[in-house]
Amino acid sequence: MKESLDKAYEPHSIEEKWLERWLNSDLFNPTFEPSKKPFSMVIPPPNVTGSLHIGHALNNTIQDVLARYKRMDGFDVLWVPGTDHAGIATQNVVERELAKEGLSRHDLGREKFLERVWQWKEKYGNTIIKQLQRLGASCSWKYLRFTMDEGLSKAVREVFCRLYEEGLIYRGDYIINWCPRCETALADLEVEFEPRQGKLWYLVYPEASGTGEIVVATTRPETMLGDTAVAVNPEDERYKHLIGKMVRLPLIGRLIPIIADKAVDPEFGTGAVKVTPAHDFADFEIAKRHNLPFVKVIDEKGYMTAEAGPYQGLDRFTARERVVEDLKKEGLLLKEEDYEVVLGHCYRCGTVIEPILSKQWFVKTKPLSQPAISAVEYEFIKFYPENWKNLYFDWMRNIRDWCISRQIWWGHRIPIWYCEDCGETIASREDEVLTCPKCGGTRLKRDEDVLDTWFSSALWPFSTMGWPEKTELLQRFYPTSVLVTSFDIIFFWVARMIMMGIHFMGAIPFEKVYIHALVRDEKGQKMSKSKGNVIDPLDMIAKYGADALRFTLIALAAQGRDIKLSTSRIEGFRHFLNKLWNASRFVLMNLEDFEEAHSLFNFDTLPPFSKWILVELDKTVAEVRQKLEEFEFDQAAMSAYHFLWDAFCDWYLEISKLYLKDPRLRRETQGVLYYVLSEVLKLLHPFIPFITEELWSKLSGNDGKFLLSQSYPTPKNLSLSHDDEKLVKTMIELIQAIRYIKSEYNLSAQRDLPCYFRSSDEKLLEGLTREPIHQEIIKFLARIDEIKFLTDKERKKGEVSVILANGEVYLDLTGHIDTIKERERLQKEKQKILGKLAQIEKKLSNPEFLTKAPEEVVAKEKASYVDLKDRLAKIERFLEEL
Numbered sequence: 001m002k003e004s005l006d007k008a009y010e011p012h013s014i015e016e017k018w019l020e021r022w023l024n025s026d027l028f029n030p031t032f033e034p035s036k037k038p039f040s041m042v043i044p045p046p047n048v049t050g051s052l053h054i055g056h057a058l059n060n061t062i063q064d065v066l067a068r069y070k071r072m073d074g075f076d077v078l079w080v081p082g083t084d085h086a087g088i089a090t091q092n093v094v095e096r097e098l099a100k101e102g103l104s105r106h107d108l109g110r111e112k113f114l115e116r117v118w119q120w121k122e123k124y125g126n127t128i129i130k131q132l133q134r135l136g137a138s139c140s141w142k143y144l145r146f147t148m149d150e151g152l153s154k155a156v157r158e159v160f161c162r163l164y165e166e167g168l169i170y171r172g173d174y175i176i177n178w179c180p181r182c183e184t185a186l187a188d189l190e191v192e193f194e195p196r197q198g199k200l201w202y203l204v205y206p207e208a209s210g211t212g213e214i215v216v217a218t219t220r221p222e223t224m225l226g227d228t229a230v231a232v233n234p235e236d237e238r239y240k241h242l243i244g245k246m247v248r249l250p251l252i253g254r255l256i257p258i259i260a261d262k263a264v265d266p267e268f269g270t271g272a273v274k275v276t277p278a279h280d281f282a283d284f285e286i287a288k289r290h291n292l293p294f295v296k297v298i299d300e301k302g303y304m305t306a307e308a309g310p311y312q313g314l315d316r317f318t319a320r321e322r323v324v325e326d327l328k329k330e331g332l333l334l335k336e337e338d339y340e341v342v343l344g345h346c347y348r349c350g351t352v353i354e355p356i357l358s359k360q361w362f363v364k365t366k367p368l369s370q371p372a373i374s375a376v377e378y379e380f381i382k383f384y385p386e387n388w389k390n391l392y393f394d395w396m397r398n399i400r401d402w403c404i405s406r407q408i409w410w411g412h413r414i415p416i417w418y419c420e421d422c423g424e425t426i427a428s429r430e431d432e433v434l435t436c437p438k439c440g441g442t443r444l445k446r447d448e449d450v451l452d453t454w455f456s457s458a459l460w461p462f463s464t465m466g467w468p469e470k471t472e473l474l475q476r477f478y479p480t481s482v483l484v485t486s487f488d489i490i491f492f493w494v495a496r497m498i499m500m501g502i503h504f505m506g507a508i509p510f511e512k513v514y515i516h517a518l519v520r521d522e523k524g525q526k527m528s529k530s531k532g533n534v535i536d537p538l539d540m541i542a543k544y545g546a547d548a549l550r551f552t553l554i555a556l557a558a559q560g561r562d563i564k565l566s567t568s569r570i571e572g573f574r575h576f577l578n579k580l581w582n583a584s585r586f587v588l589m590n591l592e593d594f595e596e597a598h599s600l601f602n603f604d605t606l607p608p609f610s611k612w613i614l615v616e617l618d619k620t621v622a623e624v625r626q627k628l629e630e631f632e633f634d635q636a637a638m639s640a641y642h643f644l645w646d647a648f649c650d651w652y653l654e655i656s657k658l659y660l661k662d663p664r665l666r667r668e669t670q671g672v673l674y675y676v677l678s679e680v681l682k683l684l685h686p687f688i689p690f691i692t693e694e695l696w697s698k699l700s701g702n703d704g705k706f707l708l709s710q711s712y713p714t715p716k717n718l719s720l721s722h723d724d725e726k727l728v729k730t731m732i733e734l735i736q737a738i739r740y741i742k743s744e745y746n747l748s749a750q751r752d753l754p755c756y757f758r759s760s761d762e763k764l765l766e767g768l769t770r771e772p773i774h775q776e777i778i779k780f781l782a783r784i785d786e787i788k789f790l791t792d793k794e795r796k797k798g799e800v801s802v803i804l805a806n807g808e809v810y811l812d813l814t815g816h817i818d819t820i821k822e823r824e825r826l827q828k829e830k831q832k833i834l835g836k837l838a839q840i841e842k843k844l845s846n847p848e849f850l851t852k853a854p855e856e857v858v859a860k861e862k863a864s865y866v867d868l869k870d871r872l873a874k875i876e877r878f879l880e881e882l
């Protein structure tokens with residue numbers, strides 16, 4: 001034995017110590033040894049502005065469990081870490097900083113502003129990296145990447161130019177979600193929709209002929225200034241006679257046609273709708289079908305354009321009031337009603353978005369999506385849990401062209417130049433284009449926009465490995481093995497990586513996608529700052545240590561079920577770490593006269609409980625491995641947990657106290673203790689790396705090598721003989737039964753209770769009595785002075801009994817209990833149990849409960865039903881016997 005272990009487990013100094021040693025060791029980086037099989041992952045890059053939240057903690061703990069497990073299991077592991085430049089998010093952070101100095105980005109100009117952002121990034125961009133390290137993430141830090149690194153930027157330009165050359169990138173008019181405050185286009189998923197109380201206005205459009213009129217309903221009257229048609233459903237009998245006629249647009253006087261389109265809902269308003277192609281998504285589509293003109297009446301800042309005539313220069317909301325007022329004056333406002341509208345808001349600043357027509361760059365996604373759909377259909381890529389693939393298919397089969405331009409400054413600037421002499425558009429891989437390849441002119445202007453942040457992250461699995469160069473990393477580690485991510489970015493990120501990977505690498509980017517759950521609060525509510533129910537992983541690490549947080553998250557990470565997290569759960573699992581610490585302390589203290597060279601033992605000659613613990617360990621090793629391979633992380637963790645707590649601590653450590661006292665058994669028992677502890681440390685290392693590394697360092701025979709670099713345990717297919725198994729099981733059952741009787745009668749401290757075990761199985765009795773140590777174990781663990789083994793026995797008055805699988809145990813309580821009082825007490829207890837049983841029966845016979853309650857709740861009720869039934873049977877028996 002090397003050095004003693006501190007009495008109490010104190011995580012912080014341990015965790016900081018090992019973190020430093022690991023980072024200095026180079027063991028997280030791949031070795032490129034040809035004999036090893038590669039295993040690779042890329043981290044979902046957190047925003048460079050980010051700070052570790054509980055979702056990151058879960059995501060990265062899961063990846064770390066896989067990385068450490070695979071590394072120990074002999075794989076050459078690459079886990080690429082990195083951060084995302086997070087266009088709008090980062091630009092906003094720096095703009096807010098500038099605002100404090102009374103400046104806007106326009107005051108600085110593009111170049112100076114970008115300098116500021118880079119300065120910010122140098123200063124704060126590493127925060128989340130340090131936090132990931134503190135969590136214990138064993139990323140291959142040598143390969144740390146940033147989406148705006150030179151190499152990755154080169155990959156972005158290459159991809160853009162190739163897609164452009166293939167005709168898969170184009171510039172076009174498009175109606176987009178626009179934030180007039182951020183002055184940028186927003187992706188559909190960057191818009192947050194919220195219901196608000198609004199109004200429905202009924203506007204009267206007179207027919208051009210002057211004979212009739214048509215009434216349209218709208219929630220946005222100011223957009224009528226940009227109407228280019230009125231549309232009705234072709235099946236709508238009320239309007240059939242009007243189709244093809246012209247109406248005069250009030251306030252503006254423009255003549256517009258009445259058209260028929262199936263998209264019009266006859267149930268909405270009057271069944272006739274105004275068509276504003278430049279400011280409404282549905283209208284944009286209608287206009288394209290009918291070749292209607294586009295009239296843009298609201299500009300990029302949210303003000304009315306010259307096309308809005310007398311309303312030019314007004315803010316869009318003021319214009320609404322004026323338009324309504326003026327229509328009223330002219331008698332063209334029929335009525336207004338309260339109406340709930342669903343408004344889109346900018347996810348960054350909350351401003352009401354404006355659908356707006358603008359020139360944007362697009363990726364044609366249909367040709368890219370087909371192979372990406374097939375890759376999942378044919379299971380080249382598998383989702384875990386499997387049902388997430390349906391969401392993927394749903395999105396991919398209805399995919400729209402991807403708007404990739406953003407009107408901000410921070411990001412990958414679009415590599416497009418426009419020649420001001422001949423009008424040529426030039427896509428280039430170079431940093432600067434000085435002469436026009438078509439006309440030789442030198443007056444070139446670069447496109448102002450940058451690419452959507454997701455454009456560069458779509459390339460992440462191969463751009464981080466050095467593409468477009470043919471690198472050693474790509475050759476060895478692409479495609480990656482597993483992607484671990486959350487469901488909300490399946491479309492944003494996962495789908496696009498699949499499309500880009502197949503298109504540019506000719507191979508899928510990953511073989512398996514594990515979608516983990518959301519972390520919610522203990523009541524199952526989403527965590528949010530406004531609700532005040534956020535659990536900050538950094539606080540939890542400060543309070544309980546990273547290992548406790550990690551183990552809790554993993555132990556709760558069941559597939560397809562959200563995690564309900566509370567500090568008390570973390571506290572609970574912190575006890576498990578104490579248990580591991582104390583068990584190790586016990587083992588280390590009993591290894592003082594032990595040399596590692598003596599650790600060999602012969603399984604066949606070990607006493608039954610030593611064999612049993614080795615078999616239990618073996619089963620646990622097999623189960624943990626299997627569950628890790630299946631991404632059943634909670635089950636893997638709990639399997640190891642129960643082995644350590646129940647089998648090892650509750651049973652074997654106690655029994656080993658007697659074995660160690662026996663000179664014939666001492667050395668081999670030490671060997672078993674040493675072996676089981678070191679295997680358990682290896683087994684648990686991926687889950688709780690810090691504490692296991694510390695405990696390992698205290699074991700002799702590790703030659704100063706990291707636990708991190710040990711081999712992961714493999715099952716040895718050990719088993720107990722039939723007789724040994726029966727003996728061990730009977731002893732455990734016997735001890736539990738005696739403990740049960742004693743506690744039921746409040747006699748736990750009483751040792752002098754005559755005790756008998758009767759069994760007709762003579763071989764079993766022979767086994768139990770052959771070695772005196774078996775009786776010693778029963779007496780020690782059941783806390784009784786004496787036990788007798790008999791083949792035949794009749795119950796005497798004053799004795800209570802419990803039936804076991806292979807016999808019956810009797811405890812003589814004469815003189816220790818008042819029969820009358822006991823009878824009363826047991827009766828009461830029986831009634832209580834019957835009451836509880838009735839309650840559960842009622843629940844379990846209620847079909848609504850069975851279908852609506854969460855699975856785990858139903859399972860819990862069923863389990864407690866079985867337990868109560870068992871207790872009832874025992875108590876009824878006690879009552880009979882009294």
Ligand SMILES: [Zn+2]
Pocket residue numbers: 179180181182183346347348349350351
């Ligand atoms: Zn905004």
Ligand SMILES: [Zn+2]
Pocket residue numbers: 419420421422423424436437438439440441
């Ligand atoms: Zn030119």
